[in-house]
Amino acid sequence: MEKSRLGHIKFINCLPLSYSLLYGGYDEGLDIYADVPAKLNRLIVQGQLDVSPVSSIVYAQHSEKFLIMPDVSISAEGALRSILLVSKKPIAELNQASVALTAKSETSHCLLKIVLHDAYQAVPGCYITEASTAEEALADADAVLFIGDDALFNYHNRQQGLFYYDIGAEWKQLTGLPMVYAVWVVRRRFARTQPELLQTVYERVTGGFRHGLANIDQAVAAFADKLPFSCDQISTYLKLLNWSLTPAHQQALLSFYQRAYHIGLLEQAPEIAFAEVLR
Numbered sequence: 001m002e003k004s005r006l007g008h009i010k011f012i013n014c015l016p017l018s019y020s021l022l023y024g025g026y027d028e029g030l031d032i033y034a035d036v037p038a039k040l041n042r043l044i045v046q047g048q049l050d051v052s053p054v055s056s057i058v059y060a061q062h063s064e065k066f067l068i069m070p071d072v073s074i075s076a077e078g079a080l081r082s083i084l085l086v087s088k089k090p091i092a093e094l095n096q097a098s099v100a101l102t103a104k105s106e107t108s109h110c111l112l113k114i115v116l117h118d119a120y121q122a123v124p125g126c127y128i129t130e131a132s133t134a135e136e137a138l139a140d141a142d143a144v145l146f147i148g149d150d151a152l153f154n155y156h157n158r159q160q161g162l163f164y165y166d167i168g169a170e171w172k173q174l175t176g177l178p179m180v181y182a183v184w185v186v187r188r189r190f191a192r193t194q195p196e197l198l199q200t201v202y203e204r205v206t207g208g209f210r211h212g213l214a215n216i217d218q219a220v221a222a223f224a225d226k227l228p229f230s231c232d233q234i235s236t237y238l239k240l241l242n243w244s245l246t247p248a249h250q251q252a253l254l255s256f257y258q259r260a261y262h263i264g265l266l267e268q269a270p271e272i273a274f275a276e277v278l279r
C-alpha cells in the first residue's frame, strides 16, 4: 500500500497525537518524520513531505504551494508558557537591543517582532541561535526567545535577575485574539493527485488528537518518564493549548498575517485556502 509522508512535531505540544501515532495504531498508512518545526518547514517546502504541521507564517510565505488541512492547528487563547522571551532588560527597553531567536521556529520570530513593534515601538537586532539554555544565549544577547520544550523548561527553571515574558499573553493583550502557531499544510499537488491518501491523513491526525485527548492521563504518563517535567506540569501546559481551527482561529490567523505584512515580514497576506476532505 502506498504511504503518505507525514511530518510530526516532536514537542510536548503534540503529545496527544504522538500517543495515538505510537500506541493507538494511528500511524497506519503513514511514513512519519518527526522533527522540530523549522526542519519540517524546510522539508515540506522542498517537497519531501506530503502533509506536515508547519509554523503558521510558512503557509503565508508559500501559499501557492499549499492548502491548509481543516480542523487542526496548534493554538492558544493567551498565555501558554512555551513562547517565552527571557531577557536581561524589561521588554519595554528592547529597542535596538540584541535578541537571539531559537533556530527551531519561524512563527514565534514574527510574533515577537510584531509584539515589540506594535505594543512597545521597539525594533531589536535579531539573529538565530542554536542555544537552548538562557545562560548560553544570554552570553551574547540582551534577550532570547525560546519555543516548545526548551521554553517550557526555562519557564519552570526561572532565574533571579532575568525578566520572563509569555509572548502568547503579550499577543492576547495587544489584539484580544487567540494565536495560531502551527497549521497542517498539504502540498497542492498531493491534494490533487492523491485525494484518498489525503483523506486517510486527515482522519489519522484529527482522530489521533481526539483519541489522545480522550485518554490524556495515559498519554501524559506514557511520555513523562523521558521528559524533564512532572505529569502535573505537562497536563497544566496542555490545558493552555488548543488544536482546533475554528472560524475565530482563522480570523486570528489572518490578523497575524496582516500585522506581519504591515511591518514588512511578509510580501503578501494570503487568504486561507483549505484542502477538500470529508469531515
Ligand SMILES: C=C(OC1C=C(C(=O)O)C=C[C@H]1O)C(=O)O
Residues within 6 Å of the ligand: 009, 011, 013, 037, 054, 055, 056, 074, 080, 082, 083, 104, 105, 106, 107, 108, 109, 147, 148, 149, 151, 181, 182
Ligand atoms: C506553541 C508552540 O507551537 C509552535 C510554534 C511554532 C513556531 O513558532 O514556528 C511552530 C510549531 C509549533 O511547535 C510551541 O512550539 O511552543
